[in-house]
Amino acid sequence: MKEIDDLNLPDDLKYTEDHEWAKSEGDLVTVGLNDYAQDQLGEIVFVEVPEVGDTFSQGDEFGSVESVKAVSEMYIPISGEVVEVNEGLEDAPELVNQECYGGGWVIKVKPDDPLEMDKLLDKAAYLDMLKG
């Protein structure tokens, strides 16, 4: 497993304490699992995604990721409605391992309140949390 200093955590993303990332793109927010999460989970074999149209409040469980012998829940960084899910993950869940900030994104959300993004951690705060 990676040392904390070796983690790839892009500066322009927001992070949750549960190791999701969120990125504002226009009026949507893209959500995925960050490098730390994919590294801890190991080889991901299945990603359970919500349905388009489902709505969640910030911090709700919206899906799960599975490795061969573990399951982890994913928690939504921002309240809103799911407008798109990454269907490519059905056939290629390994994308979450290979490119967690690219092809391995999980959902796109239309936020109820874009200002909720401010409550999330930036890279430095997230790193501080990891280091405890």
Added chain:
Amino acid sequence: MSNRPGTSGLIFKEPQLWDKSSEGRCAVSIPRTDVERSELDKKYVGDAPDLPQLSELDVVRHYTRLSQWNFGVDSGMYPLGSCTMKYNPKTNEVQAARQGFAGAHPLSGEEFSQGALKLMYYLEKYLATITGFDAVSLQPAAGAHGELAGMLVIHAYHAKKGKQRSKIIIPDTAHGTNPASATLCGYQSINIKSGEKGILEPEAVAAVMDEETAGIMITNPNTLGLFEDNLKEIAGIVHEKGGLVYGDGANMNAIMGVVKPGEIGVDVLHLNLHKTFATPHGGGGPGSGPIAVTKELEPFLPIPRIEQEIDTYKLVTDCPDTVGRLHTFYGHFGVMIKAYSYILSMGAKGLKDVSTYAVLNANYVKESLKDTMNLPYDQPCMHECVFNDENQREFHITTMDMAKRLLDYGFHPPTVYFPLVVDGAFMVEPTETESKEYIDQFIDAVKAISKEAETDPDKLKKAPYLTKVTRLDEVTAARKPCLRG
């Protein structure tokens, strides 16, 4: 090491059934047609299922070769913790195969099934005296099914009291079936941590026990192989708030004749006949998971019940408070026969000896290996002991590597990575039927592998070498499931 049992031998290849199939072959003797053919309405008739077409020898050779790729208790020592892989006596198989039992139709009628009913009636009695309870139901088909039955009894008890509860307390050492069974009853699992000594502390239970909590599920001895010393006190705390104590009796094999759970505050207990009472595991079942309860909970047991009336035995379904039915007929009768034969073969002294030697063997392994593998809870154990791979980590060797290498030495590995409270757990349950010689061979094997971990860790990483297949790609199996040929 010269006396290790594992060695290489001739391993046959064998294709899948359909790759052997040849149009026109058939391995069954077709009965003669002595009545006229009656054609079923065409609209209901389908194509014949495309099953393989083989001769009798094709079938015999196929399954004989397959069986040779398996490791069973009869092949070698199988110290799989928590699973109790003891010797399965062969006379029990003979008893279960008797025509009067194996050929019995479940709806023959009570009058014509007295032998079966009498056997079940007495097996209930025997299990009751072994566990210290008042009543037993043999209906649950497996341990997890027994857990469900027990939780349903607790659920029905609270319903009858007029107020259903919403939560159940489950310790971190519990089998995964515990919380899953509780969920089926609509109970939310409240997980609590064991104390520093690996057993539950009364304070931890008192902190969460309230009048919304239906009870607690306790495995005793627990999955660390430790006796829950505080059980009686914990039961008192739970009972005081109107809750019940569920006992997971998966490890009853450690305490027969020594502790009766029914005497120390447990209200309902399930047993695994395929663990404690030596019935074979069959590669994953069928098992049998009877539950034993106190007098107060008897009305809630599943139906049908068996009652004695002078010298005859009958099935009773008129039980207004019952949780209902859990099996199409009466449970796994075929397994019950074997457990009944086992109890009759052992007697009370024999069963106590079983527990005594199970505990002796486990303590012997624990003392003999504690300088080789790390022992997170170093105290007297019951029927099993839990090590981990801490000593091997500096060589980047894991519990899994140790386990796989044991296969080459001719041993089935212990249970690995359970219980979850021990990181990298390596859980050894020798059982009472293993002799000192076999156990010494096992101990030597673990020591030799530990040495290899230091001197040749790469060798362990790729183990096993002598088995039919090497390590399998479980990631691809899960990513791209191929579940049929």
Added chain:
Amino acid sequence: MRYLPHTKEDIKSMLAVTGHSSVDDLFECIPEQLRTKQGMELPEALSEWDLDAHMEALASQNIACKDYKCFIGAGNYDHFIPAIIPYLISRSEFCTAYTPYQPEVSQGTLQGIYEFQTMITELLGMDIATASHYDCGTALAETALIALRKHRKANKIAISALVHPSHRQIVETYIIPAGYQMVEIPYTKEGLTDVSAIDGMDDIAGIAVQSPNFLGNIEDLSSFRAAADKKKIMFTVSFTEALAYGLLKNPGSFGADLVAGEGQSLGIAKTFGGPGLGLLAGTKKLMRNLPGRLIGKTKDTNGDNGYVLTLATREQHIRREKASSNICSNNGLNAMTAAIYLATVGKIGIREIAQQNHDKAFYLKSCLEKSEFTPVYDSSFFNEFVMKAPEGFAAKRNELIKENCMLAGLSLEQFYPDFKDHYLFCATEKVSKEDIDQLTKEVQP
């Protein structure tokens, strides 16, 4: 005791290592007040030959100890078991192994069950079959829970009143504590489930229909598929007689989402009703919702084919309180038995045996008609059917068991109070024309 290998010498040297002065000290770690003062009230241990005598005496108190003729089914069927089946399944490598958690030394169980899954999907026309459940009733209860969880909103499951009575009871036992309900779909005077009743049912997450149903009649499964589609709910087919699908169109061809069945007919002894074999199959779409073990094919590090337990994340040992079911074991050895049976009878044998079941049952029905039994339904059946018996048959039936070792029909009144004097008969390939002729002769009023 012959199962316990410890000599005095062994005990002494082992205690020296563990640091105990006697074997009783091994239990000293258990607080004194928790140890029992009561002995176990058990009979004195029996020697192997005494045990044989005792067990034979018990077995002989069952009618089954004699060579009896079985004209009843109702969820447990009297089929011929070829000699190679008990012979092969007794191999201790199958019998004394645990769940195949270490695949390198469990390829026998794993390939065997993978082949079982494959042959069951072929028999039922479904995408996926699990590695088995306890029995049909518990498998059916699992399908009800799948339908309810998938639907999320509806709270009820609708089950045909012609599903095996025990199976309906099991479903209720399983689903009611979780807050769900079961409603019954009524039946028509043709002895078939009334599909038209489904339309008016509210708040249902799925329907389940047994075919052939408990009265032996073959249901029109396509009409139920249509009814389920109309409500956009799950459609489960159940069955108690697996051999019927050697002849009948399979549930998959009618678009069943889930199938729950009993596989006891596939080479498994009757054994007073258990252990049998719960079959559970589903469509590919439901793969991750199916409870119970699944075996998958993969490769080892040398690139050779091998098999593993897979998709384990659905199961209780990983998902704990969030698992799709609490099931842990399966009826593995019986699944293997069924696989050996299916490989033995093969494509040719299963069709011929199924056809003969139908032939014998048809012949039995026509003979009973001549003996003043009245047929109750006109519907097509496989190997079971209902007859109304002439007066005095109940007493005659008991006599037939005692005098002739013939189990002739099962009274339906215990299951359906309206069915006074109605009997469910069954004939399998095991009964001969002479047996049937003798039965009809004996039941002449």
